[in-house]
Amino acid sequence: MKKLLSLFTFMLFATVLLNSCRNPAYEMNVLFDADVIKYKATLILKGAAGETLPANITVEAAGQDAASIYDFSGTKKIYAPAGVITLGVTPKDIPTASKTLAFNVKITAPGYEDKNIEMTIAENQFSQVIEVTMLKTVLPTEASVVKIVEAALSPTGATTAPISIVTPVNGDVEQSTSITVPTGTQFKDAAGNVIVGSAVTAQAINFDPSDPLSVELFPAGSLSSSNVVLPNGQTGEAFFLPAGFTDIQMFVGGVEVKNFTNPISISIGLDPDFRPQATGLPLAVGDKLGIYAYRTEVGQFTYEGEGTVALVNGKLTVTFSTNHLTVFIVGDVVVKPASCLDPSLTFSAPWMTNGATEPMTLEIYDTSDKLLATGPTIVSNGKVEVLTGLPSFAVKFKLINNAGKVLASGNITDPCAGGNINVTVDNPGSNVQSISLILNVKCPNKGFIIVPNFDLFYKPAGAPASAYTLLGTTSQGVLRTTLLTIGASYDFRATWNNQIKEVKGRTITSADMSTVVGENDFLGDKSPAFNKSLLIEACKGF
Template sequence: MKNRFFVWGMTCLLGLSMLSCDKVKEDLDILIKADDLIRYSVMVQVNEATGEIPEDLSISVVGEDADYVYDIAGNKELAISGGLITLGVHPKHEPVEGDPVRFSVKISGPDYVSMIVPVRIDKNQFSQIKELKIVNASTPPPTVAVAKEEAALASDGTPAEPITVSSPTNAVTNEVTSVTVPASTQFLNAAGTPVVGSSVSMSVVNYNTKSSETATLFPGGKLNATNVKGPENKNISAFFMPAGFASINFDVNGTAIKKFSQPINVAIEIDPQYKLLASNTTIKEGDKIAIWSYSEDTGDWQYEKEGTVSTANGKLLVPFTTDHLTVYSIAEYVETTDCTSPTAVFSASWLKQDTQPMTLEIWNEDLSKKLSSETIVVSDGLEVVLNDLPAFAVRYKVLSQGAEIASGSIADPCSGGQVNIILPAPAVPLVGITLSLTVKCPDKGTVIPPDFYLYYKNAGAPDTEYKLLGIVKQGKLSTTLLEVGKRYDFKAIYGDRKKFIGNHLIDKTDMSTTVGVNDNLGSVVPDQNRAILIEECSKL
């Protein structure tokens, strides 16, 4: 499959050689465009909730269009490198109007709380960026509290007496989730078969819903979901407003426990400042609120029952019983099944032909809760469909390098239409830097590398400082984020290849270059590089 998409050439780092190939034509790779090219891509960036770059993560793709998803280099076997992977859609299965490509990304790893994140790609949405936060259960952030305990079982594999496990509190998170398993309860696997062992390992992960990280840590990585089984078992799309949520996992002899022979007791303490959507009043004892479950296997939401807010030890909580384990959320919702998404149009004439990654945040109307956040590579006139908005008024903020530069309201996010976002010019005019790379093939003319995502940081800065520079499209990237006279480190990840250029000087505004077989192709294995280039050019 890979060979159908791309021909591997040689020299210059995935297009990073565009940063002046006179200096970096050294044992680096470039990709040369073939006839069948992945045009639709999703760059997935995974960081720990603490900001660290996770290692040893596993990734897979599931869902209705999963068979047509590859990494950007055409590989079906997926691997995350440095917390990054770019996924692409088979060119013969691209989205069409009214029929987007849909799949889910499953990510897990040793001691990480697994996650499954839905992805939707609409027609003409050629690139998008998914920034995901994954929780390391051993070193969680203060907004996440984790309990890990083990309890002995009787000879028949059931508790001789009730077992209780509760998440801890800390300076930031005061809410607790507790689980109690009655004596003589049989532990069952997903198929309902009893699992017998001498002990049970228990994990409870409780999330602070007052945190600005709520939307990114919520199951699915966002508050909106399209795969929801609502009240009356009706299939709907919904936007959730959680007052509390927790992930509960049990394990016996290495087998995940999914069910129980009798109901167990769960109590999730909720945010005492949570405001009810209908009345905008603070939640209180006696109020009713829905209990939802989320399948970490399928990414589906299920309405469980209505819960009643109670008090215990001066705290608000929602107690309930269940016979199965999963992620549970105490949340209100608004249905978004019939919503029509608006389109944001960015006006930034000062960018000229340049681009700049910016952050688009969505907040509730009184700016008390951040509902979503995404990175968008902005250009003048860019149009972005604002999917996943709720059916109530919201506010947006646009941030450039952490500073808010524009804001506004969307009164009815479900009515479609156009949202015009004007980005004011900075006080000091920015200088654009053009990076461009093409490859000369004998008797073939000039060939352009396929698109990829490029990262940068100040030379010598820690790896955690890498930020998105932009998307190299048709071998070219124009950006306002680099400065002439400064040195940078660059990183590109393409398929399973990760490439770097360190301490590179930007010495002019036009860093364009073309590479051919008669050029200087490095001092380490130039003859090998030249032979590879000639061979691969012959395949075009």
């Protein structure tokens, strides 16, 4: 790993000192992955309300195969510079035909809901990109509202009167969650100890499951989970269809409350357009829905019981009692059969010439056009995309480019039948240009080496930092894209370890933006001899 860090250090040095009149691609050499790490996964974090995320984000790999997961810079400590997490698989534990790696990525940021993302890496799945939406707990969104209440406690830490927390309703979120904590209730920490303090702070976030954003805000960032404790007590894979869900947290003296000495009552307002799987009819009084709890710290959903739909203040609601706090979900859960085989899409896009790629958004809907999943995919002509995490019932898909235009759509009648679906990706109709960014590194006495892969982000020159979006992932030093235009200027950004590198105001001057970094290059005020000595050190072991 030391030699890879040395090479990156040299390249970072080179890009900083280059004269601005040099080939713009010369300054795009900003991120180098470990060539020995063949499998890469990128998680791109974003704020639910479009806000800038804090810098002090903590990331941890956990679960079954966590020991095989590293930051792509080669360290066990995982970083998230500019909200980008890049993970790699240690070479001694790469996935095989009989072994798909499974692990969780735990993400915490001050003032935000914790995230625990389930991930898998299969054989030949060398690269994947996942978007993770982070919710600031005090900030409402188009799909969520929040209510915070503080109440005084007795000297023993007990409530002296009932505490009521009711989330507001507005034009975006028309359902409400209400919580009642009875008089004389004490609060317990994760170890079961009673917490003594002068006051309790209670926070409830209620979500509108009919809003498309709620799919991204759902626990674990997906409606699909492989870690669901079902009504029969068995743990399996399932797909959630929520009619309502809420996240409730309480603190006494800064200590998080996990349990109570007395049961509390929770009423969750339901989406009136929800249709239970059992009937297929509009939700009605007397319908039965499952109640599940999600524990973020372990990334597991657990069946809590069954609730009966009632009419409360003119709105459909499920009320239940509990002695613990967590995220609660009311709705249907569709179990995925163990025999289920994931289908795949093969993209046909002959207008994407010379191996050009373009990040697009793949959306999954049910047959009534309710959004079930959304996420980025990097499209190229002939690429095969395996669809994981689908439900077992019929779905539809849409492929949408960055301009919001639907370039492909189709149906998947049986998502558990496996097989391949050929998808024709329409030409967007504009003057598509294929721009090649090619980097060659020439090591002294060794010749050219293969440059490891890296992710590159871009935005129009001078646009705010929030405008950065994924341009693509290089393959052996080559990135061909249809997103850049000759004559236009862009800012570029990439990350490595905990470092951020930006190159601003670079103009694309031709379709072929190739460059070579070698021992005879004169970089800034540094002589070729000096650069040769750096390259000799950086290229050791290649």
